[in-house]
Structures are given as C-alpha cells and as structure tokens.
Amino acid sequence: MPDKLAIISDLHGNMDALEAVMADIRQRGIDTVYCLGDLIGKGPDGDLVVDFCQQHVDVVLRGNWDDGIKNPQTSPTVQWWKDRLSQDCLNYLSNLPNSHDFWLSGQRVRLFHASHISEHHRIRHYTTAEEHLSMFTNTPFTGDGPEPDIVGYGDIHSAFMIYPDRHKMLFNAGSVGNPLDVPIPVYVVMTGEVGCQEQAPYSMEFVRVPYDVEKQIERARSLNMPATDAYAIELRTAVYRGVQKRQTEEKRKLRHKQHG
Numbered sequence: 584m585p586d587k588l589a590i591i592s593d594l595h596g597n598m599d600a601l602e603a604v605m606a607d608i609r610q611r612g613i614d615t616v617y618c619l620g621d622l623i624g625k626g627p628d629g630d631l632v633v634d635f636c637q638q639h640v641d642v643v644l645r646g647n648w649d650d651g652i653k654n655p656q657t658s659p660t661v662q663w664w665k666d667r668l669s670q671d672c673l674n675y676l677s678n679l680p681n682s683h684d685f686w687l688s689g690q691r692v693r694l695f696h697a698s699h700i701s702e703h704h705r706i707r708h709y710t711t712a713e714e715h716l717s718m719f720t721n722t723p724f725t726g727d728g729p730e731p732d733i734v735g736y737g738d739i740h741s742a743f744m745i746y747p748d749r750h751k752m753l754f755n756a757g758s759v760g761n762p763l764d765v766p767i768p769v770y771v772v773m774t775g776e777v778g779c780q781e782q783a784p785y786s787m788e789f790v791r792v793p794y795d796v797e798k799q800i801e802r803a804r805s806l807n808m809p810a811t812d813a814y815a816i817e818l819r820t821a822v823y824r825g826v827q828k829r830q831t832e833e834k835r836k837l838r839h840k841q842h843g
C-alpha cells in the first residue's frame with residue numbers, strides 16, 4: 584500500500600474548519616499531516632490552532648502572519664489577535680522552519696508558505712510561467728538541497744495545480760481557515776512512496792470539506808473579535824476583505840455620481 588500524507592495551509596485561527604478537515608483526514612486513515620503556515624490572524628482562535636498543530640501536525644512551516652505577529656503592531660485588530668497568544672506561542676511561531684523537502688516516489692517535493700524567496704514574497708496563481716518556474720530554484724531561504732520536481736505552497740488562499748514546464752509540477756494547497764476561491768475549506772492528499780528515490784506511482788488530490796461557517800462567525804462575535812463583519816463575508820463568500828472594501832468604495836462613488 585502506498586503512503587498518504589495530508590497538506591493543510593492557512594488555518595488562520597479557525598478551529599471549526601480545522602476540526603472538520605482533521606476529522607476528514609483521520610477518517611481516510613491518514614496519519615501524516617504537514618502544514619504550510621499562517622496558523623493565526625483573521626480568525627478568533629489562533630492560540631487553540633497553535634496548540635492543535637503542536638500536538639497533531641508533523642511538520643509546520645512559518646507563514647507571513649506567524650513571522651509578523653511578534654513585531655509591535657499599529658493595527659488594533661492585529662493587536663487583538665496578538666493578545667490571544669502567549670509568549671511561548673509567539674516564540675514557537677517565529678522559530679518555525681522556512682521549508683521542507685522530501686522524496687515521493689522518486690520526485691523531489693519542496694514545500695514552503697509563499698515562495699522560494701521568503702514567507703512574505705507572494706506569487707499569484709495568474710503570474711507568468713517564468714515566475715512559477717523560479718519557485719523551483721534554490722535560495723538562501725530554501726537551502727541548497729536537490730532542486731525540486733514538485734513544489735507546494737500556500738499563502739494566496741486559492742488552490743490550484745499546474746505544470747509550468749515539463750518535469751515540473753506546482754500546486755497551491757489553498758486555505759483551511761479562510762479560503763478565497765471557493766468558500767469551502769480545502770486540503771491536499773499526496774499518495775505515493777514517501778522517502779523513496781525510486782520512480783513509483785504517485786498522485787495528488789484536493790479535498791473540500793464543508794463545515795458550520797455560521798458557528799465559526801458566532802464564535803468570533805461572542806469574543807467581540809474586531810473586523811468580524813469582514814471575516815463573516817470572507818467565510819461565507821470567499822471575497823477577501825481588501826476586495827470588499829474596494830467594492831464598497833466603488834459603489835459609494837457610483838451613487839455619488841448618480842446623485843451629483
């Protein structure tokens with residue numbers, strides 16, 4: 584029997600989504616779970632998500648939120664998320680590894696949060712093949728192991744898989760806690776011979792796991808989490824709060840024009 588491993592990303596303090604996804608992972612008999620970072624921020628329960636990952640996730644990589652939260656915050660909203668984390672928790676987050684490489688059925692797989700440059704360097708799904716291919720190169724951030732055949736990342740909250748060139752496969756694991764493509768949490772299952780340098784069959788699939796979105800919104804409201812309204816729209820519709828803001832502004836301008 585080939586091995587199976589689950590890859591989750593961008594949990595963002597949403598325990599309801601994480602519990603639903605983990606139940607699905609366990610129900611498939613998968614014991615190995617890797618996380619591509621962004622455990623905290625946006626959702627109410629970053630502290631619980633960190634505890635959960637420490638107990639149940641085999642490899643946890645550092646996301647931009649995990650890195651940035653330790654810094655002094657100017658936004659009261661971000662400060663609210665930070666205040667829910669202990670000093671141990673902040674230390675844990677900022678010391679997470681950059682990337683993780685492993686063999687799967689003769690393919691070298693590399694995982695990181697956002698890109699080969701850093702956890703803050705964002706690469707979109709709709710960029711050029713050149714930029715996608717650059718993600719397969721070694722940098723000081725990734726170290727200089729064997730260059731990967733398969734790269735998996737998170738950060739953009741939109742799941743996809745493409746072949747930017749022959750021999751190269753790129754995928755994004757999407758987001759568990761705050762998906763911005765389809766408003767249903769998603770994770771990846773990889774199947775093959777883990778740790779094996781010999782060619783063998785392998786596969787990858789995206790699994791969408793519905794959960795009780797309204798319960799999660801209620802949880803945020805019960806704690807008086809700032810920006811719960813924007814959070815609620817994100818969870819219900821997968822429209823990012825920055826886009827929500829722009830759309831509201833455009834509507835306001837249009838009304839102004841019509842009335843002016």
Ligand SMILES: [Mn+2]
Binds near residue numbers: 621646738739740
């Ligand atoms: Mn994120």
